[in-house]
Amino acid sequence: MPQASRAECPSRNIVNDLSGSDSDSDLDTDTSADLAFYPAYTFQASATWFRWVKLTAHDIHCVLEPHHKYAADITTSSLGPGLPDHRGSGGGGRDDAPLLLFYLNHPIQFVQVIGVVVVVEEYFEKFWLFTVDDGSGATIDVRCRKPEKEDAREQNDVVNSTKSDKQSGSTRIPSNAGKEIRHDMLNAISNKDRDGHNITTTSTSSSADKSKSTIAHAQPQPQSQLDTADTDELTEDQILHKTVQALQIGTVVQAKGTISTFRSTRQLTLLRLTIVPDTTHEMALISSRTSFMKLTLCKPWVLSAADQKRLYREAQDDRQQGNRQAAKRRERRLKMEEREKRHARSIREQYEAEERQRAKAAEAARRAGVALQDDATTQ
Incomplete structure (x- = not known):
């Protein structure tokens, strides 16, 4: 597995360069010891808890930090049946479990990265792996678990039956509709993440047409295997898997997920993926990231x-x-x-x-x- 480049991690004063703040308002690293870390039941009041926090790969590797106070506490019960619990910095004893990390004292569980795909690994049996470079001086590996063989056969059956149903004029209800509980929770987080840019809307089942249009615009090659007539009845996971399969080196993506570790290196466990269609949308996302960094992340959370x-x-x-x-x-x-x-x-x-x-x-x-x-x- 390719390891993300880990540049020398400077102090948190790097956020001042991004925010453009004056030296008088610079956040000195000595003040980090005075930050108030509130109990886990207060995380729902944070501006970063139920939000896809826009961060760079450098921030994920070098700026986000765990806290010993939450090493053994279950900090959230909002993940639903489809996601594992967050158990502090240790991930509940699992190396690939989602991490609870902090930017200053802002609790973060969901993040998003905007960048260019520079590596695509297609040789793993159980998951896809690709690397995103966002120009921050570091790259990050993005991991997406492949469907099981039964799920893959079911997915093919859904596609085939969708084609036949469209020809016959009938409709079909997916058999794994019970997974919508987890998707509703993630979609609620997406709706809460209001920053004025439509591109941040994740590729949900209700916005399948939007995902298809961006995918078709960014990847017109036949190998994308994304027919607009076939994705109407696909579930959220199936749309995600087909989007990952359509990735190529040089594609600009907006990857959303949780942070985990592999061999002591942080990586992104993929939950949502959107292909950015043009430079205008990419610059809008980067501008939104900088604005959120300046207005929210650079200031300690006070409750x-x-x-x-x-x-x-x-x-x-x-x-x-x-x-x-x-x-x-x-x-x-x-x-x-x-x-x-x-x-x-x-x-x-x-x-x-x-x-x-x-x-x-x-x-x-x-x-x-x-x-x-x-x-x-x-x-």
């Missing part, structure tokens, strides 16, 4: 005591509600188990009564047969 108390009460209420719901689930499970036991006991008693009746009937038939034989012998 008032009143907001902390309010969030604490909300967290306590959510925990109590969760406990009540868990108690109700346990009660329903116990009632179901009791009902099943009662039904099983009733069925067993009924079976035993039927067995006794059959035994009595068999005994009566045997005696009648014996009596009939006795009558025949006497005659």
